[in-house]
Amino acid sequence: MKSMLIKALFLPLLFISGVSVAKEHAELKPATIFIAGDSTAASYSNADHQGWGEPFKAYFDSKTVTVDNRARGGRSTRTFMAEGLWQALIDDVRAGDVVIIQFGHNDGSPVNDNRRARGTLPGIGDDFVDIVxxxxxxxxxxxxxxHYIRQMVAEVQAKQAIPVLASLTVRNLWQGHRIERGSGQYGYWTYQLAWELGTPFIxxxxxxxDELELLGKTAAAALYPKDHTHYHNEGADLHARLVVAALKGMRPTLADDLYSDKGKAVTAYDWTFVRLPVVPDARRRSVFMVGDSTVRNGWGDGRDGQWGWGDFVADWLGHPPVNFVNRAVGGLSSRTFITQGHWQRALNMMNPGDIVLIQFGHNDAGALNDDSRARGTIKGIGHxxxxxxxxxxxxxxxxYSYGAYLRKMVGEARARGVIPVICSPVPRKVWLDDSKRIARAENSYPQWAAQVARQSQTPFIDLHALVAARYDELGPxxxxxxxxxxxxxxxxxxxxxxxxIVARQLAPMLGLDVVEAVSVEAK
Known part of the structure; x- marks a missing residue:
């Protein structure tokens, strides 16, 4: 009976989100894909300067879809609209078209001067300033x-077309072996707007x-012969290919027959639709969370009334000047979180002194090999x-074993100066026969997580025991x-x-106090 109970506690999670099958497999067939942006997307004939919007065209079959690149150098969201460039674009948009919107490089310019006068107020608020x-x-x-992005999105949606928001291209600015990941907070603001407005986010x-760091500082510099912002054809094509890969991960996605042979050869980034968070402010320390759907459920929007704990830790800490970045993905195990690239992408965003909370176990109990998930790990912490x-x-x-994958994450985090914290998997709502105590797993993932933490001298949060005790206290x-x-x-x-519970364990590591979380109704 006990072995059956333990097995029930860690049956694999069988879904990633509440999205319907019909919606997930729907296809978009726009007549035109428009691009609105600045010089990093605009088309040029200069040998040392090309925007990604020009090579982007080659990834599509011109017989089935038109790529209309309206990006214009030197423009911000404000001046793209003030000069009539946006109005000219929106006049040509038809129902079903796709409009990719990417701005930010020039929005940080002065709001008022006698040269460009193109800057916008920082952030996504409702503030404004009157000027001559x-x-x-x-x-x-x-x-x-x-404000300007909201107006663009609203006007695209009014045409029954599909807006897609994209974060900035990368500037060739390095600190050691790390390249700058966005100018200012425009990428995060774009991410916030995508959530607010219900648009895809690239x-x-x-x-x-990630790709430029793999090339290295010297090879990456060769892609930017003009300055640190503008690349030539090869650098433009690198960015264009990544936009195509992200488009393939939208839900619904673009129909396959829209792509050219070059486009069809691009490996899809299948997770665009999940809209995983980005770092809000690179100047601050970050707490990352990696795990499964009990940490971040589905699309992270509470579908079917289900939420992961990672979305609410900051509430208990009074939203301090620390980034909380929940990169957990539902349906994955410690193994598939690594093999599908999610761990490396999260790790690449981390900086020395950051903290990463690691919680896996529920899905590690799945099959090692099947044609559905193939996500199981070998039981235990052995070799x-x-x-x-x-x-x-x-x-x-x-x-490898469950423990081996945890050790890999711990070791690679430490190698980058990041502080790993192992969390045991939260318990399921399975009551013992007397209905007064939540069943605890034995000789299973919670204990194996604890063993890895002890052996590697890694901070450990025993969520399995702590949450189970909390449920015992509250009752069925x-x-x-x-x-x-x-x-x-x-x-x-x-x-x-x-x-x-997580916040109370984490607070001393950050030198913070726990505050009363906002009510469920207020969230």
């Missing part, structure tokens, strides 16, 4: 970056930075390994309200409660 424009001599009300900044021909990917793969009736499904995924109330 030194360049035009006219009165003008200048709004925030977010994280071009981090995707391009066993098994080579398989992965039925899902078609590739040969060596599978109250705990029922903390779940969005039968026994695995918490509701908003449950996620907030678990986040409070």
């Amino acid at each position: 424009n030194q360049l035009t001599g006219k009165q003008e009300r200048v709004f925030s970056f977010g 994280d071009l900044t981090n995707a391009a930075a 066993e390994q098994q080579t398989i021909d992965n039925m899902l990917t078609g590739q040969r793969e060596t599978v 009736e109250a705990v029922d309200e903390m779940f969005g499904d039968a026994r695995t995924h918490t509701s908003k109330a449950g996620a907030i409660d678990t986040a409070g």
